[in-house]
């Protein structure tokens with residue numbers, strides 16, 4: 650339904666209208682600030698969504714209190730893993746219709762078959778051109794005359810695009826060591842904060858598994874929960890995390906095609922990451938990261 654006359658609405662009017670709508674729909678409702686719950690997080694949460702039992706948001710708000718390895722000691726798990734992994738083929742039926750991978754030599758097949766998690770890097774500087782191409786190819790937008798909306802290369806639940814991409818540049822040509830935010834429509838990287846780059850060590854503590862010292866940088870992903878919640882309610886968490894997955898895999902494949910190695914990082918210091926990226930940690934959550942660097946093998 651349209652509330653205005655297309656012909657008299659200038660681009661600037663459209664911009665103003667979108668600003669008003671965003672503020673009206675997505676702001677924290679200050680009128681319901683009295684909460685029976687004393688913890689600050691729950692107080693704020695109850696202002697955001699009427700139902701404080703909203704599970705997806707609760708999960709994201711409490712994410713930082715969960716520790717990996719709680720279920721089983723990680724070292725015991727590493728001992729067991731080879732056995733778990735090697736039983737995979739025995740679980741499958743050998744009956745059924747046989748499939749034929751006939752396009753194995755196509756460009757897309759070659760790149761997909763070449764992708765693997767890379768955790769050791771040569772330390773060689775990453776080209777700015779490659780990083781620009783990766784970031785723009787995952788976010789390129791075009792206006793669709795048929796439906797009158799902007800669409801990106803990667804699909805998004807309801808076309809809401811709630812995932813923002815940040816870049817920590819560690820060793821990238823033309824970029825100072827810093828955190829940047831990608832502005833996909835204007836195709837620019839803007840510095841988030843000049844002084845916070847040293848905090849990277851605390852967000853991703855040194856690990857014997859991942860060679861952070863020789864990396865080119867880290868892609869970081871934030872999720873604007875409330876933007877999706879207004880439309881999709883309880884589907885929100887699932888839609889957001891699936892969308893991060895779509896973006897992440899595209900980044901893996903594009904990076905592979907440029908000779909850049911990548912590895913997902915599921916766990917990191919979420920509250921610290923959010924403070925560095927200037928995310929409120931309530932509407933907007935740091936949810937995922939990918940480390941990258943010059944690929945040795």
Ligand SMILES: Cc1cc2nc3c(=O)[nH]c(=O)nc-3n(C[C@H](O)[C@H](O)[C@H](O)COP(=O)(O)O)c2cc1C
Pocket residue numbers: 764765766767768858859912913914915916
């Ligand atoms: C959701 C997700 C989270 C992951 N988190 C980490 C991580 O924190 N650290 C790490 O070294 N690898 C991480 N990985 C990489 C997996 O360990 C890796 O994909 C798996 O061992 C299979 O190996 P491959 O990617 O080389 O095929 C993650 C992968 C996924 C999909």
